[in-house]
Amino acid sequence: MRLRWLAPLLLLGCLDAFSPAGAEHLTPPTVYRVWWTEIERCAGLWGDFDRVEWYEVPGSSYTCPAHEGLCDGWWRSPHTIYMAQSRLYNRQLAEHEMLHDLLQRGDHPPVFQACGVQLN
Numbered sequence: 633m634r635l636r637w638l639a640p641l642l643l644l645g646c647l648d649a650f651s652p653a654g655a656e657h658l659t660p661p662t663v664y665r666v667w668w669t670e671i672e673r674c675a676g677l678w679g680d681f682d683r684v685e686w687y688e689v690p691g692s693s694y695t696c697p698a699h700e701g702l703c704d705g706w707w708r709s710p711h712t713i714y715m716a717q718s719r720l721y722n723r724q725l726a727e728h729e730m731l732h733d734l735l736q737r738g739d740h741p742p743v744f745q746a747c748g749v750q751l752n
């Protein structure tokens with residue numbers, strides 16, 4: 633059986649090395665749907681809200697591969713968003729991450745500024 637070595641390899645592939653420590657699956661607050669519609673309308677883009685997988689991470693920031701290693705919100709391609717727990721209801725932050733998902737890109741084209749969700 634030449635394929636036997638494949639099993640441990642596949643198992644390794646399932647470990648999520650990029651997930652911030654302590655991240656837990658989050659059922660998005662209902663207000664997120666409203667915010668999603670708002671940012672869709674502003675950006676002139678349409679996407680399925682339910683395609684996004686939400687996670688909350690304990691605290692007000694966490695280690696991530698972006699923003700010099702510290703994030704309070706982080707979108708990961710294709711449809712994963714991590715929100716710091718204490719900032720779950722920060723509308724600007726949530727819409728910022730939603731806009732990444734709608735655009736399907738991790739950088740910040742002028743539409744972020746135009747829609748008032750450019751973070752500094």
Ligand SMILES: [Zn+2]
Pocket residue numbers: 728732738739740
């Ligand atoms: Zn961003």
